[in-house]
Amino acid sequence: MTTNPPIPLHTGSSALEVRRAARLGQLTGHTSGLARHHVQANLAILPKSLADDFLRYCQRNPKPCPLLSVSEPGQYRLTDLGQDLDVRTDVPRYRVWQGGELVDEPTDLTALWQDNFVTFALGCSFSFEHGLLAGGIRLRHVEQGLNVAMFRTNIATRRAGPFHGPLVVTMRPMKAADAIRAVQITSRVPEVHGAPIHIGDPSLIGINDLQRPDYGDAVQVMPDELPVFWACGVTPQAAIAVAKPPFCITHAPGCMLVTDRLNDQLGLG
Template identity: 65%
Template sequence: MTQSVVSASLQARLAARSGAFTGPTANLAPGCVQANLAILPRELAYDFLLFCQRNPKPCPLVGVSEVGDPFLPVLGHDLDIRSDLSRYRVWKKGELVDEPTDIRDIWRDDLVSFLIGCSFSFEEAMLAAGLSVRHIEQGSNVPMYRTSIPTNPAGRFSGPLVVSMRPLKPADAIRAVQITSRFPSVHGAPVHLGDPAQIGIADIAKPDYGDAVEIRPGEIPVFWACGVTPQAVIASIRPDFCITHAPGHMLVTDVPNGSLAIG
């Protein structure tokens, strides 16, 4: 990776750490892998690791911390998981209780951090191919929806699949399938194209997470498995305590997007 890209990713983390940046991270530090976050007590860590293994589309792991260690040098220089995301979510007994920009004051020695691949990484390849990414065009967060598709349970963890959506013309949707299939570690190919009702989405204009985007005449909604899935699962199993990223507010790593491509 070039020094300029490394600097962009570190600058993004430092801006989040200082509180200067608190927004969604789509298209931030282009070229760098972004990651979803789930932080769980050690007693739940094995079950969640197994859940990720059984559900690689929504939960492709790109990193796991040591117990109690907030630093993940394999993902980035001077990376502190407690402060380097622009917004977090704190959950108690399955209820969202806070959305802070720093979690150093609630960090515990029994916590394990799981970093999950994010579709923002394959968006770079879509843009390079000349495809539209509507939420980037509109300067908004990607729309995300809970579906009727069940995940594969593991231990205490089970719940619905969450998907992200990008509207595309049918020919562009075919191209997007080809492009994103090369990135299995950041969700890979779409899980559904077309009618949202077929996967349990009642109103495409009302996402469960993120922002609604315009779907223009001649376009179809294209749905990818989403790393927000753990949040829907957490809501269903109601653990005593855990922390996640706020949807759309990812960890920006130093890992190059190109390193994730296959074929």
């Protein structure tokens, strides 16, 4: 029996290296800070019977659900996002939902795949982090090797069919000058959530404790910093919990599909 040598992963890794590491089971955690030049994507995989409703949900909520690609039913190779890209194997960890309940977090979907599955790839804030870092803005979770902190808010998303629920946000602490610069940088890239939706007092959007994120890892907010909040692609998972579809699949929060598209193509060079 032969074993595959470990694929070393770092900020300069290629998208294909990250995907292959996930495919081989060598990468099962978050992708924050990896392959910094490449666009990362959230995933939602649903039966064709729910695809039209979910497409409308994305169209009505473009900040948390910016569409990068939508597959044909049963298609698992998204060639518009990358060569040698297989959505069944190339995400470090998935989430399987039944009736709105999380039932499993596998690292491979091959045995679960069905010919009626439609895959939605949505823009991810890990992509605009490349632009923030290039602009000299420090990101504490990246420096500490952590997943970004994510929170459910009291802001309702617009309903489409059975899909509705609270907006989920990511949070990054920044000094005021950096927050202003971050708005300028991210407002140029609606494909990956665009500008922040809130800066400052988290209680105004229903967040009571920044040290207890709903997803991801907590990071400290220093006294001279402001919490800056962006719409997050985990929002569909909150909508799935409300809609309670019989069966669907998403990525695990922070465990993204790394595509061959370059952040430079989004204006983040």
